[in-house]
Amino acid sequence: MKLSKQIKPISYxxxxxxxxxxxxxxxxxxxxITQNGEAKVVLQGIESYxxxxxxxxxxxxxxxxxxxxxxxxxxxxxDVIERLRGRSKNR
Structure with missing residues (x-):
């Protein structure tokens, strides 16, 4: 992923x-998104998020x-499987 092509100023x-x-x-x-030349926030689609x-x-x-x-x-x-099976038998 090249972020250099995905940088825009806040005015954009x-x-x-x-x-x-x-x-x-x-x-x-x-x-x-940049503000005064500095990266400030990242926006992404919901699926990506x-x-x-x-x-x-x-x-x-x-x-x-x-x-x-x-x-x-x-x-x-x-040991864990045996313990779990024992619990299920007690129910």
Whole structure:
């Protein structure tokens, strides 16, 4: 993804808001908005945003799992399965 082609000043956003919304919903690339020559915000379509959020959630789960492995906070899968089966029989 080349953000260099997706950078626009805030004046462009003000003048072309409807067009930007149409374009963002059809493409996966975000749009960087600048103010006084500095990048200030990123706009992206809802599908792209949802995908980003799902990816972040998965990365957090992976990081948590890695941390648990490092801390030795793990149990053999067979033990966990037996415990779960025992719970389901008690219901």
């Amino acid at each position: 956003l003000k003048a072309h808001a409807a067009e930007i919304v149409r374009n963002l919903s059809g493409q996966g690339e975000p749009l960087v 949802e995908q980003t959020q799902e990816t972040m959630a998965l990365l957090k789960i992976l990081a948590l799992g890695s941390r648990q492995l490092e801390d030795g906070n793990v149990q053999p899968a067979g």
